[in-house]
Amino acid sequence: MGSGLSGHAGGLLIDTDLRSALDRVAALSPLLVASDYDGVLSPIVPDPAAAVPDQAALAALRRLGELPATHAVAVSGRSLAALTSFVGETDEITLVGTHGAEESGLEVSGDLRNRVRELQSTLGAVARQHPGAAVEEKPIGAAFHYRHVTRPAEAAAAARAVAEASGARTISGKMVVECLFGDANKGDAIRRFVGRLSAAATVYLGDDTTDEDAFAVLGEADVGIKVGYGDTRAAYTVAGQPDVAGVLEYLLERRTS
Ligand SMILES: [Mg+2]
Numbered sequence: 001m002g003s004g005l006s007g008h009a010g011g012l013l014i015d016t017d018l019r020s021a022l023d024r025v026a027a028l029s030p031l032l033v034a035s036d037y038d039g040v041l042s043p044i045v046p047d048p049a050a051a052v053p054d055q056a057a058l059a060a061l062r063r064l065g066e067l068p069a070t071h072a073v074a075v076s077g078r079s080l081a082a083l084t085s086f087v088g089e090t091d092e093i094t095l096v097g098t099h100g101a102e103e104s105g106l107e108v109s110g111d112l113r114n115r116v117r118e119l120q121s122t123l124g125a126v127a128r129q130h131p132g133a134a135v136e137e138k139p140i141g142a143a144f145h146y147r148h149v150t151r152p153a154e155a156a157a158a159a160r161a162v163a164e165a166s167g168a169r170t171i172s173g174k175m176v177v178e179c180l181f182g183d184a185n186k187g188d189a190i191r192r193f194v195g196r197l198s199a200a201a202t203v204y205l206g207d208d209t210t211d212e213d214a215f216a217v218l219g220e221a222d223v224g225i226k227v228g229y230g231d232t233r234a235a236y237t238v239a240g241q242p243d244v245a246g247v248l249e250y251l252l253e254r255r256t257s
Helices: 016-025 055-066 080-087 110-129 152-165 186-197 209-216 241-256
Strands: 005-007 013-015 031-036 070-075 093-096 134-138 141-145 169-173 176-180 201-206 223-227 236-238
Touching: 013 016, 013 236, 013 241, 016 201, 016 223, 016 236, 016 241, 031 055, 031 186, 031 209, 031 241, 055 070, 055 093, 055 241, 070 186, 080 093, 110 134, 110 141, 110 152, 141 152, 152 169, 152 176, 169 209, 186 201, 186 209, 201 209, 201 241, 209 223, 223 241, 236 241
Parallel strands: 031 070, 031 201, 070 093, 201 223, 223 236
Antiparallel strands: 005 013, 134 141, 141 176, 169 176
16 A cells, blocks of 8 residues: 555554544534444445444444534434444434434325335335345335346346336435435435534545435535545545444544544
8 A cells, every 4th residue: 555544543544634634623513423324334244134333333433422512423325213223222323314314203194105105015026026136115215125136237227117107216326226205315414414513524434326415515624435446526535344443433532632
């Protein structure tokens, strides 16, 4: 690795530019520290239902959330119920599910509930045509997972066609098509927290295409960190999920010193 990298207490490597950015925001209050869950606070695993948290990363985020004038948030495309089952009930971290649509209870009208149910059952039929596919039900739609199918492009196209026909919006992620009614996205969720907290700065970590909405709302004072390489609007990148705990621990160390 190049000369632009320096070690830190955790033994992992953080780019010197990212270190300087974290040094700077560590001194700002109120500070919003927000992170995606899958692939960031949890390693990507073959079975999406088994996405157990990276305990070191989660512990660092929780400890940040305990600090004064510091607000910790985990934002996920998963339902709030699923996210809560992975992270556990917590006062230190605010959990936000379904791309920002679920935070403090979601009002779902009877009409929408019927459309959601119909979409979920149609996607279930698509999944049966593509063995290995799975439908994750959400309050305002569903996620169609196709990591294990033999014809992934065809399965994804079929799921998108079904969603579009039902009037749902689709978001393509890593081997998943999110099919949602309404227009919640992670960027709106972050903007809402920034406004509510009057945050002086935001740190956001994400690994997937849906996190680009969050990176897009960040300003000059903020620190967007893409986890893994690939096109991104984030100003900083770390190589992969194993680096996340080091980043959060570094921020924690700077904010408490
Ligand atoms: Mg993710």
